[in-house]
Every structure is written in structure tokens, then in C-alpha cells.
Amino acid sequence: MNRERASTSLEMMQSDRPGQGRARAAAEIAFVILCVVIAEWVIIPIFGRNKKIGMIPIAIVFLFGYLSHRTRRESARDIGFSRHNFLRAFRLLVYWMIPAAAVIFAIGWTAGNLHFSRPRSWSMFALGQFWLFLWALMQQYALQAIVNRRTQEILGRGSASILAVALVFAALHLPNLWLTVATLAGGILWAAVYQRTPNLYALALSHSIMTTVLASSISPAVLHGLRVGYNYF
Secondary structure (H helix, E strand, O other): HHHHHHHHHHHHHHHHHHHHHHHHHHHHHHHHHHHHHHHHHHHHHOOOOOHHHHHHHHHHHHHHHEEEEEHOOOOHHOOOOOOHHHHHHHHHHHHHHHHHHHHHHHHHHHHHOOOOOOOOOOHHHHHHHHHHHHHHHHHHHHHHHHHHHHHHHHEEEOOOHHHHHHHHHHOOOOOOOHHHHHHHHHHHHHHHHHHHOOOOHHHHHHHHHHHHHHHOOOOOHHHHHOOOOHHOO
């Protein structure tokens, strides 16, 4: 009798685990989104552009991500911090980046908004691109290594989870409408490539390149200087 009760209890626990795992994954996604929302809509209005204060939500997300990966025994290579599949991932990205960049350039040229110019200092330009790449890497880490992986635990791999990740990414760029549309398209591409070949360095490079293309082709007045959240106003 006791054995039967123990067996029944074990079966119930095992049957509950998938649901518990999905609930935990949803909670982790919500936590990351909350950190970003707090940074965009709470910290900036109160503390302005204080970099030390602004880094707090970012540090929390990275610490939280580290604990999440460790709990699941996800290695750096698992989550995309690896060199081994960089070229494969970047080739997949370039296949879509080239036509997307061509369309953006065409829009900018037609509207007379192309504003490429030779930088005053190539060293400063290189430094700016490095910081842009680093910022893109931070975003892609939170979006893919945490949100995308946890969304797959809920919805599985494929179009549903890819679209969900892209919608999260786009929503975090509100109320900047045009940037929200652009990040929705980019979010779909990056989430899809990550699910196929997870490499955060390739995604960050793609992200930084397309940001430069967008900012150099579309009027700053339209993009509101790529500002989001409270900074948009």
C-alpha cells in the first residue's frame, strides 16, 4: 500500500514537472523584461543618464542569467559564447542582411536622407563601433541566451517561439514606432538564426552593422535618434 502511494506521488511529481518548468521559464522571461522596463522608464527619469546607476539593471540581468545557466548546466558554448560556429551563423545572417540593407539604402536615397561621411578620426570611429558591438552583444545575450532559450521551453523551437521573442524585442523599443518595426524584423531574423546556430558574436556583429546602416540612411527625426522608453520624449 505504501509502495503504491509512493509510486503515485512520484508519478504526480513527474507529471507536474513540465508545467513547473514552463512556469519557471515564463517567470525568468518576465524578470528580464521587467529589468529592461525599469531601466527605460524608471531609472532614466529619476537618475538621468547616470552610467553607474544605469548599469545596475544590466548587471542584474547578467547575474540572473549566470545563475539560470548554471542551474540548467548550460555551457558558454550552449548559449552562444563560442567561436566554432561563428562563420556558419554569420553566413545565414548575411543572406538576409544584404537585401535588407539594400532596401534601407534605397529608402534613404529616395528620401535624400543618406548621410554617410568620412569620420574626423578613424580611431574614434573604430572605438564607437566597438562600443556599439558591445552594446549589441549585451542585448543579444539577454534576448537570445535567456528570453529565446526560455521561450523554447514553453513553445518549443520554431515559428511560434521565434515570433514571441521578436515581439518582446520590438515592444521594448516602444514608443519609437519606426524603430519598433525595424527591431521586429531584425528580432525575427536573429531569433531564427540563434535557434538554428547559436552564436552571440555573429548576432551582435549583425546587430551593430544593421544599426549603423539604419542610422546612416533614415532621417534622425524619423528614428528620434534611436531613443526608446522615457528618452524618446
